[in-house]
Amino acid sequence: MDRPYRAVDYLISSLHQVGVRHIFGVGGANIEDLYDAAHHSAGAVRAVVAKHEFSAAAMADGYSRTTGRLAVAVSTSGAGAMNLVPGVAEAYASRVPLLAVVGQPPRPLEGRGAFQDTSGLAGSFDAYRLFSSISRYCARVDDPAELAPALADALTATRTLPGGPAVLLLPKDVQQALLTDPPPIDELLAVRHAPVAASVARERAADRLTELAGESVLVIAGDEVARRGARAELAEFVAALDARVAVVPDGKDVFPNHDPRFVGVAGVIGHPSVTDALRRARLCVLVGTRLPVMARGGLDALLAGTELVCFGAEPAFPDPDALHVDGDLRAELRAVTARLRAAGEAPPPPAEPDLRHLSVPPFEGEGMRLRDAVEAIAAAVPDRATVVADAGNAAAGVIHWVPTPRDGRFVVALGMGGMGHSLGAGIGAALGTGNRSYVVIGDGGFLMHGMEIHTAVEHDLPVTFVVVNNNAHGMCVTREQLYYDDAYTFNEFRPTDLAAGIRGMFPTLTVTHARTPDELRAALAASGAARSPAVVCVDVSPREIPPFVPFLNHLDTVSTQGAPHDQPVVAVG
Structure with a gap:
């Protein structure tokens, strides 16, 4: 009928x-x-x-x-x-x-x-x-x-x-x-449908990049590369330019993180090796990013003294008047790459990557160290998987220490930076790609939207939820600790046994309370071998300082806890 x-x-x-x-x-x-x-x-x-x-x-x-x-x-x-x-x-x-x-x-x-x-x-x-x-x-x-x-x-x-x-x-x-x-x-x-016209600035950009052949160039690539499907074009452009490459936090998967040209993540959760590369650069090329504060924090002074060229839909925040190539990103990169190749063959990439991490203060308190936890995650995540970072201290650790899996994806929502976003994003990613998502979220974000685990269970999705529990809104605790004399806290809470609670709610779900890095690695390996969802809970301390440049620079200026950092102070976070 x-x-x-x-x-x-x-x-x-x-x-x-x-x-x-x-x-x-x-x-x-x-x-x-x-x-x-x-x-x-x-x-x-x-x-x-x-x-x-x-x-x-x-x-x-x-x-x-x-x-x-x-x-x-x-x-x-x-x-x-x-x-x-x-x-x-x-x-x-x-x-x-x-x-x-x-x-x-x-x-x-x-x-x-x-x-x-x-x-x-x-x-x-x-x-x-x-x-x-x-x-x-x-x-x-x-x-x-x-x-x-x-x-x-x-x-x-x-x-x-x-x-x-x-x-x-x-x-x-x-x-x-x-x-x-x-x-x-x-x-x-x-x-x-209206085809995007070629940018009037294309030839000027190609001329300038050709003139600087052999000079040190830093490319900072962003999320528009992913949206426009321009990863391959970016890689060809970088090779022809013989540039070093940084990525913005929410564009971390647009360039292979294991490539020897890769120097790290730019901005307030980023790597000192990006600062080193920008300091050496004769030219900085933005590809698919406007470079908002989260991606440029600590780099403003160097950017102000460096020539800038921008490929993307919108002008750059650091210098809206910089040379701006605003056509279709894939077409513009292809055209300029062809000009660069015609001008001469680029040298081979360096033998080894030059990636340097931030130095965080040592911490010997209760629970697993955040770095140990996220490095265990990095070791366990397979090729083609998706890593999804939430917000706060746990996300800072993941962005800084966990590379994008080979042929995989990395998601973090920094437009609004909402806690709990990763739970839904990881589910959507698993449905879209068919590959396992590894969602890393603090207990604060979990307590906001953690019941989306129910959705993963209902659809039997390959999602591993790693809940990093410090019984606090950790980044808020760090701010109280550093900026308000550690005189009080509104953001530390009574202990919770999240693993026991989740296990009780979802009896068919594999739930592990990992107390050591070895237990965490084993739990992640077991979840990766299955096709069903899993939860792994890890306890850390809210007093540990995450890899977040404003916090580390503040420590450098007021105490001897911190290690030297060459990024200037940034009013973020």
Whole structure:
């Protein structure tokens, strides 16, 4: 028996046509019709139910960052829509292509006391105005006939430079409306496609880079390289330029971390070897990054005295007037690389990498040392896996000490820097890539959104959750310790046995409480040998100083605990 063809059926079918295979969300009365359409798609689009809408957006975010594909998050109206906001804001700040579909009450009830009314009528607040401020495109679809063009506009906006999220607000009665012969989405997208013109600065940049052949050059690469699928072009460009390469924290996987040209991560969680390379450089080339504070902290003085060239959709923060090549990133890199190769053959790469780590104060307190824990993680993570760092001290350790796996991915959400984002992102990454995700999160982030473990269990996903428990909001404790005379704390808590609690909640889940680095390595190896989720809990101290340049520089200026650091003080964190 043929079913009536509803607006939601068109939406699911169109999303499938553009490559969407999963939607992430939480159900509710004003989005349930979309789930019904997913059910009737016969598995073409799989609906994943999260425990919280923020995590649904994080799942979509992690899915997109690791695959380069469009991701979709959905929510019902009211509180569900509001819970989606910080995840959409992260995607906006980090330019992640994401479509958010947000249900709304039926049109006849709006402005008349509808439950969860966000129409802006009769004293209700306006969801359109809210989501418009955190998206590249937002449309409220009040006419079912307008769904197709609105969807096409939304999908186009997610990819139009600089990229980011788009939002469709769909009243329930519009979702249920019957459609007759709606236009195919591929036809609508085709007429909206506009090739990106070649940058007018391309030849100037190629001329300058050719002139400096043989000089020391540092390339700092960022997350736009991943979004534009330009990893191969970046590698060819770097080789032709004979440059050393640093990466920004949220673009850590855009260049092989084991390559001899790699000098580390730039910024406040970065490596002194990046500072060394920038100090030697005649020219600094930014590729796919604007170099925000988290990625340039400690480097401003050197950047001010170094010539800068920027390849990417948006101008550089350190010098908006620097030479800026703003066309399609892949095309621009290919063109300039061809010019460099025509000018002469570059020398071979160095025999050994020049990667130098920060020196952190020794710590002999209770629990495992953070560095020992994250180095055990680094040793256990296999090729092609995804490492997902959360926020705070544990994330700083992972960003600094854990390299991106060979042919793998590394995810950290620094647009908004929200605690707990990694749980959803790791799930989305596992669904998108099919490879195991290793999520490293502190107890603070876990206590915010840790119930997403339930989602991993429900879908039997290859995700290893490493919970680094210091019974504190660790970075806040460090700030109290360093900046407020260690006179009090609001951020240390009573002890928790997270492993016992998780084991009790999820009896089929493998849960390990690792008390030594050897136990941690063994637990990680066991989880990697399976296809199911696993949790490993590790106890560390909140009093240990993480590899975070502002903290270490503060120690250098006020005590003898710290080791010498040549990055200047940065007001971050």
